[in-house]
Amino acid sequence: MARTRPTRWKRRLIVGVATAALVGVGGPYVYINYIQDDPPAALSLDSPPARPESTSGSGSGSDGQAREGVEGAWRVGSGSQAGYRVDEVLFGQNVTAVGRTEEVTGKLEIEGTRAVGGSFTVDLASVKSDSDQRDGQFRGRIMNTERYPNAVFELTEPVDFGSVPDVNEQVTGEATGDLTIHGETSSVTFDLTAQRTADGFRVNGSIPVTFADHGIDAPNFGGIAVEDEGTVEFLLAFGPA
Template sequence: MSSTSTTDRPPAPRRRPRRRGLWTTLAVLAALLVVAAFVGPRVYAALAADDAAAPLTTTAATAATTPTAASDDATLDGTWAIAPGGTAGYRVEEVLNGQDVTVTGRTDQVSGALTVTAGQLTAATVSVDLASVTTDSSQRDGQFRSSRIMDVEQHPTADLALTEPVPLGGLDVGSTLAVDLVGTLTLKGTTRDVTIPATVQRTAEDAVTVTGSLGLTWSDYGVQAPDLGFVSVQDTGTVEFSVSAVPA
């Protein structure tokens, strides 16, 4: 019998180096990271734009008018309490890797009272629970409540107080009045004079809705706008509210 010599066997195939495949994988990963760096913020900005709440405005069908003289039949006279279900919050512009994003924070934890005397709004207070203000991001909300920004443990509320009377005149049911609310805003322990453009809407015989917004500079109230390098918040923003009041 004959046998095949080991020297006659064909040589085993040599393994090709995998270095080329490794470099290809690394190149693909690098390309994906570049795409994510540029596309990611744009996608986030588009999604955040959809999540941003619309500005708080009056729902009146009639056009706002200017205040008139007090009516002899001052049916609004008396003390009114802020009813549950109101809304207050803020609106700021955030920049993420060069992409502009509108961020809105909202809460329904709003309380207060109004006093109407002889057809004039003579006293008003509105208090907002800042710890309950939320956005679409729990991380952002944690920063908002922190001592570096709002410090809600030491300053749990934002407070608005009227300091000048506002003529309401004879405000019929369904009518809306454009007014200026002159008063003070207290935020993070700092109180400043403000004038807030607003509307007063008589939604029912026993219900009034007050809606307003005020542009402000956060640093005026000792609030430091976050700047983490890749994301920053402008030092200016808007506070908004829309609350209904009923006879107390």
């Protein structure tokens, strides 16, 4: 018995479904791999300042002169930035999402070769990525920045850098403290790198974050699946308080 050929409308339906499937799979692949810009590199001491570092105000002493030595009180000044980095699957394609802000404040107290106290605060509502849609989800259902506007890290143990660096020299240490995000606090330990400048110093680090530790559900919605962990990146420029 001869097979009947599909009617015209059935053929069109099959072609339409196949085309939609191709666009649904191929479209994100083409955009992510050929159109979308690569994510910015991780923050490091080689990163240029977010904006030129000030030589007055928070970046210098009250008399505008650079301070001798490193002991005493310091505060976060211009040229600082912080944000998040997290891996996600976007319509079947692996991507790295990065959001940053320059709205960072903080302080540090140094005695000898040790940072004996300090904290920094990030204004989460000002964090921006390369996607307005992602930013809206970040501020809304993910972080609820109206209720929890800030992320805060506070040292709970001194950081010993081992020596007082010369200008432009880098030193490393290990920091332990409390990280508060989304109203939940967890203890974290991570590596720090500091570099002395002519009138202060810069500090760089990356703090691992497990979303569940802060009462945050892994953000999975609309073809986007986000890993259960991410990092808080920061590059802080300190000047005399």
